[in-house]
Amino acid sequence: MSMMRGGFRGMQAGQQTARPLNFLPSLRRILALMRPDLPAAAAMAGAAALAVALSVAAPRILGAATDIIFAGLAGRAIPAGVSQAEYVQRLRSEGKEQLADMLQGMHLVPGQGIDFDQLRMVLLTVICLYLAAFVFGWLQGRLSAVVVQHAMFRLRAAIEDKLARLPMAHFQRESRGDVLSRATNDIDNLAQTLNQTLTQIMVSVLTILGVLAMMVSISPLLALIAVATVPVSAIVTVLIARRSQALFATQWRTTGRLNGHVEEMITGHDVVKAFGQQPQAIAEFRSANEQLYAAAYRAQFVSGMVMPAMMLVSNLNYVAVAVTGGLQVAFGLLSIGSVQAFIQYSRQFSQPLGQLGGLVGMLQSGVASAERVFALLDSAEEAPDAAPAATGPATAPAADGTGTHTRGQGRVAFEDVSFGYGPDAEVIHRLSFTAESGQTVAIVGPTGAGKTTLVNLLLRFYDVDAGRITLDGADITTLPRRQLRRNFGMVLQDAWLFGGTIRENLAYGAPEATDEQIMAAARATQVDHFVRALPEGYDTVLEDGGSRLSQGQRQLMTIARAWLADPAVLVLDEATSSVDTRTEAQIRQALASLRRDRTSFxxxxxxxxxxxxxxxxxxxxxxxxxQGRHQGLLAAGGFYADLYRSQFAGPLSVQATAEREQAAGHGS
Known part of the structure; x- marks a missing residue:
C-alpha cells in the first residue's frame, strides 16, 4: 500500500513538469499515418471538392429564381403597350428615383407575369445540384472513415509491437495505467478527432475558397466587406488556441494519472480492504478526479470560447453585408436575386470559419493525445537482437516425446557478471557459476540479495554491464531474444492466466500442441483430475485471471503450461510460497515431474x-x-546455516537440526 501511495504522490508531484504540446510536428506525423491510404484520401478529397462545388453553385442559380419571380411581378405591373424604358422614365418623373433605378437594371416583359416554366427549370436544377452534393458528401464521409480507421488500425498495431520491444525498465518506470491510457483512451480520442475534423476541415477550406470566388463574381465591394472579418477571426482563433494547447495536454496527462491510480487500486483491492485503507484510496481518487475535472473544465471552456467569438464576428459581418447589399439594390447596382445569393454566400462563408474555430479545440485535444501516443512509440527500446546465430544452443529431441520441437541441453554459465539498475546502483558483483545440464540449482538469500535480478539477466530482460552469460556455450547476447527465451519456462509466485479456455491457457507456450499432448501434460502435473470435474472440462472459459479456480489449481496450470512448452531450462520463482501445505505437496510432485531432465533454477x-x-x-x-548441497552447507555453519536456523532450528544446534531433517526425510 505504501508503494501505491508513493507512486501516486510521485505522479502528482510531476504533474507540472510535462512539456507543452508541440502542435505542428505532431500534426504532420498524424497525417503521415494516412500515407498508405493515399489513393483513398485523394478520392475523398475529390469527392469533397465536387460536393462543395455543387453546393456553392446552387445559391447563385437560386438567386436567378428570385429574379424571375420579382421580374414577373414587376412586369405584370407595367401597362400593356408601355415599354420598360418608358415605365422607368414615368417613375422618375413621379419622383420615384430609387424604384426607377432598381427596375432599370432588370429584364422586364411588360404585361407578362412569372415565367413558371423557366422558374421550374431553375428550381429543378438547384434540387439536382443539392442531391448530387449529398451523394458526393456521403462518398467523402465513407472514404474518410476508411482512411481514419485504417490509420488507427496501423497505429494500434505499432503500439502493440512497441510494447513487445520495450525493456522491462520502462514498465518499472512508468505507471501501467498511464501506458494503458495511451494505448486505449488516447488512440480512441485521436480516432474521434480525425473522424470529426479531417473531412470537416477539408470541406470548410474548400467552401471558403469556392464561396469567396462566387462572392467576388457577384460584388467585389461586398466580398471585400466579408473578407475583412477573416483577420479578426484568425486573431481570435490563434489567441484562444495558444491557451488551449497546454490545457489539453494537461487534461490527457491527468487522465493517464487517474487511470494509473484506478488500475493500482483495482489490482490491490484485497490489500486496500485488508488494511482498511478505503478512505485513503477514495481520498486519493477524489483528489485525482478533481485535478482531472479542473484540467478538463479549463481546456473545454477555453476551447469552447472560439465558436461564440466566431459567431459574433459572423453576425457583425452579416449586418454589414445586408445593409450594403440593400443599398446597392436600391441604387440599381445589383438585383435582388444577386443580393439574396450573396447574403446566402456570406453565411456559407462565415459558417465554415466558425466551424474551423470550433474544431480548433477538438484538434488540440486530438493532437495532445497523439503526442502521448508518439512519446510511447519513441521510447527507448531494448538493444536490437543479434543476427540469428549460425550455431545456437545445442538442441536435442524432447526426452518425453510429447513436444513437437527440439530443445537445448540447458547448460548455463555466468562468467564474471556485473549489473546495476543505474550507474551507482550495482546489484550483481562479478558473479560466476555454472549450472550443468539437468542440474537443479537453488538460489537463496535475504531480500535484495539479487536473486530475481539474476533470473532477469538470464532471460535478457536486462543485459549485463560486464562479463557474459552463456547457454550451451553460446553467449546469450548473440542470440535473438525469441530464440533464447524459447529455451526457458517460468513458473512464478503469481499464477498468470488469461481470458480464454483452459485448453488455450495450457497451450500458451506451445500453440501447435495437440489435444493428446495437452492432456498428457495435465495428467503429469496433477491438473487433469480437477479440470475434468468442471462442467465444460478443458473448454471451460476462464475470466478475471481464473478466479473460478483456487490459487493452487491456478499454480498447477502454470506448471502444466511450462511442462507442455518443454523448455531446456526451468525457472521457479517462489512457486509454492502462497499455497497451503497439502497443495504445496501436490505442486512439488508436479514440479518434480517437470524438472526431470531439465536444468532448473x-x-x-x-x-x-x-x-x-x-x-x-x-x-x-x-x-x-x-555454494554446495544442503547437508554440506549446514555442516559448514556459515550464512546458509544461519538462514536455515532462523527458519527451523531456533535454539537447537546446526547438527541437531541436520539430524532432525535427515530423519524426517527417511520417515517420508
Whole structure:
C-alpha cells in the first residue's frame, strides 16, 4: 500500500513538469499515418471538392429564381403597350428615383407575369445540384472513415509491437495505467478527432475558397466587406488556441494519472480492504478526479470560447453585408436575386470559419493525445537482437516425446557478471557459476540479495554491464531474444492466466500442441483430475485471471503450461510460497515431474523446499557467498546455516537440526 501511495504522490508531484504540446510536428506525423491510404484520401478529397462545388453553385442559380419571380411581378405591373424604358422614365418623373433605378437594371416583359416554366427549370436544377452534393458528401464521409480507421488500425498495431520491444525498465518506470491510457483512451480520442475534423476541415477550406470566388463574381465591394472579418477571426482563433494547447495536454496527462491510480487500486483491492485503507484510496481518487475535472473544465471552456467569438464576428459581418447589399439594390447596382445569393454566400462563408474555430479545440485535444501516443512509440527500446546465430544452443529431441520441437541441453554459465539498475546502483558483483545440464540449482538469500535480478539477466530482460552469460556455450547476447527465451519456462509466485479456455491457457507456450499432448501434460502435473470435474472440462472459459479456480489449481496450470512448452531450462520463482501445505505437496510432485531432465533454477525463501537441489547458491549483497548441497552447507555453519536456523532450528544446534531433517526425510 505504501508503494501505491508513493507512486501516486510521485505522479502528482510531476504533474507540472510535462512539456507543452508541440502542435505542428505532431500534426504532420498524424497525417503521415494516412500515407498508405493515399489513393483513398485523394478520392475523398475529390469527392469533397465536387460536393462543395455543387453546393456553392446552387445559391447563385437560386438567386436567378428570385429574379424571375420579382421580374414577373414587376412586369405584370407595367401597362400593356408601355415599354420598360418608358415605365422607368414615368417613375422618375413621379419622383420615384430609387424604384426607377432598381427596375432599370432588370429584364422586364411588360404585361407578362412569372415565367413558371423557366422558374421550374431553375428550381429543378438547384434540387439536382443539392442531391448530387449529398451523394458526393456521403462518398467523402465513407472514404474518410476508411482512411481514419485504417490509420488507427496501423497505429494500434505499432503500439502493440512497441510494447513487445520495450525493456522491462520502462514498465518499472512508468505507471501501467498511464501506458494503458495511451494505448486505449488516447488512440480512441485521436480516432474521434480525425473522424470529426479531417473531412470537416477539408470541406470548410474548400467552401471558403469556392464561396469567396462566387462572392467576388457577384460584388467585389461586398466580398471585400466579408473578407475583412477573416483577420479578426484568425486573431481570435490563434489567441484562444495558444491557451488551449497546454490545457489539453494537461487534461490527457491527468487522465493517464487517474487511470494509473484506478488500475493500482483495482489490482490491490484485497490489500486496500485488508488494511482498511478505503478512505485513503477514495481520498486519493477524489483528489485525482478533481485535478482531472479542473484540467478538463479549463481546456473545454477555453476551447469552447472560439465558436461564440466566431459567431459574433459572423453576425457583425452579416449586418454589414445586408445593409450594403440593400443599398446597392436600391441604387440599381445589383438585383435582388444577386443580393439574396450573396447574403446566402456570406453565411456559407462565415459558417465554415466558425466551424474551423470550433474544431480548433477538438484538434488540440486530438493532437495532445497523439503526442502521448508518439512519446510511447519513441521510447527507448531494448538493444536490437543479434543476427540469428549460425550455431545456437545445442538442441536435442524432447526426452518425453510429447513436444513437437527440439530443445537445448540447458547448460548455463555466468562468467564474471556485473549489473546495476543505474550507474551507482550495482546489484550483481562479478558473479560466476555454472549450472550443468539437468542440474537443479537453488538460489537463496535475504531480500535484495539479487536473486530475481539474476533470473532477469538470464532471460535478457536486462543485459549485463560486464562479463557474459552463456547457454550451451553460446553467449546469450548473440542470440535473438525469441530464440533464447524459447529455451526457458517460468513458473512464478503469481499464477498468470488469461481470458480464454483452459485448453488455450495450457497451450500458451506451445500453440501447435495437440489435444493428446495437452492432456498428457495435465495428467503429469496433477491438473487433469480437477479440470475434468468442471462442467465444460478443458473448454471451460476462464475470466478475471481464473478466479473460478483456487490459487493452487491456478499454480498447477502454470506448471502444466511450462511442462507442455518443454523448455531446456526451468525457472521457479517462489512457486509454492502462497499455497497451503497439502497443495504445496501436490505442486512439488508436479514440479518434480517437470524438472526431470531439465536444468532448473529455483528461487526459494522456504529452505525446506530445496533440500534435494544439486547445488545451492547462497547470495548476499549481489555476491555468491556460499555454494554446495544442503547437508554440506549446514555442516559448514556459515550464512546458509544461519538462514536455515532462523527458519527451523531456533535454539537447537546446526547438527541437531541436520539430524532432525535427515530423519524426517527417511520417515517420508
Amino acid at each position: 529455483v528461487i526459494a525463501h522456504r529452505l525446506s523446499t530445496i533440500r534435494d537441489a544439486d547445488v545451492i547458491l547462497v547470495m548476499r549483497d549481489g555476491r555468491i557467498v556460499e
